[in-house]
Amino acid sequence: MNAPGKNFLLVTGILYIIFGAIGFIGALGMQTMVQAAPWVFAAMQFAFGVNIGFLVGLLFVASIAYIVLGICGIVHREKPEYGKPLMIFVIILAIYELFAAFLYSDIIDFSILTLIGFALPALFIVGAYKNHDAWERDPVHKLKNTTVNCHDCLLPYRADLKNCPHCGTENPNKPPIMASIKTDQNDTE
Numbered sequence: 318m319n320a321p322g323k324n325f326l327l328v329t330g331i332l333y334i335i336f337g338a339i340g341f342i343g344a345l346g347m348q349t350m351v352q353a354a355p356w357v358f359a360a361m362q363f364a365f366g367v368n369i370g371f372l373v374g375l376l377f378v379a380s381i382a383y384i385v386l387g388i389c390g391i392v393h394r395e396k397p398e399y400g401k402p403l404m405i406f407v408i409i410l411a412i413y414e415l416f417a418a419f420l421y422s423d424i425i426d427f428s429i430l431t432l433i434g435f436a437l438p439a440l441f442i443v444g445a446y447k448n449h450d451a452w453e454r455d456p457v458h459k460l461k462n463t464t465v466n467c468h469d470c471l472l473p474y475r476a477d478l479k480n481c482p483h484c485g486t487e488n489p490n491k492p493p494i495m496a497s498i499k500t501d502q503n504d505t506e
């Protein structure tokens with residue numbers, strides 16, 4: 318099955334991994350500095366009212382989530398059925414970022430953060446949505462969500478099955494439907 322969003326997911330996935338790695342190293346560095354010079358951070362906390370420990374924690378969580386999302390996007394870029402879970406993942410992460418940015422709006426540089434924080438999820442969503450859309454339109458997948466009634470036992474069953482699972486009677490619709498799908502797909506590709 319074709320996955321029209323695969324290139325978007327590949328590029329944004331790589332960027333997510335890169336920014337995640339940078340964020341992780343940054344969080345690690347901050348963590349080390351907090352331990353080496355706690356008084357500096359106590360002073361910062363006093364001056365800006367920022368809890369550095371909490372900020373470091375937020376950064377750790379975000380950078381790990383970035384790396385995991387990037388890997389998931391790359392690994393599943395050619396599987397349209399993963400379009401929806403990927404969209405949900407990136408939206409949750411964007412909400413988390415929005416929350417963190419709001420919390421630290423006094424000390425965070427918005428020009429850089431807006432670009433990474435909002436352009437990247439937007440592009441990732443485009444890729445995931447393209448795949449999800451292709452999955453929704455896929456005729457074989459559609460057939461799985463359709464039921465037919467057996468003409469022998471009259472019970473409903475999934476339209477893509479060869480035989481009725483209740484009595485074993487052959488699905489009379491299947492061969493022509495599947496044949497037409499095959500040619501339809503070849504025509505559009």
Ligand SMILES: [Zn+2]
Nearest residue numbers: 467470481484
């Ligand atoms: Zn039947």
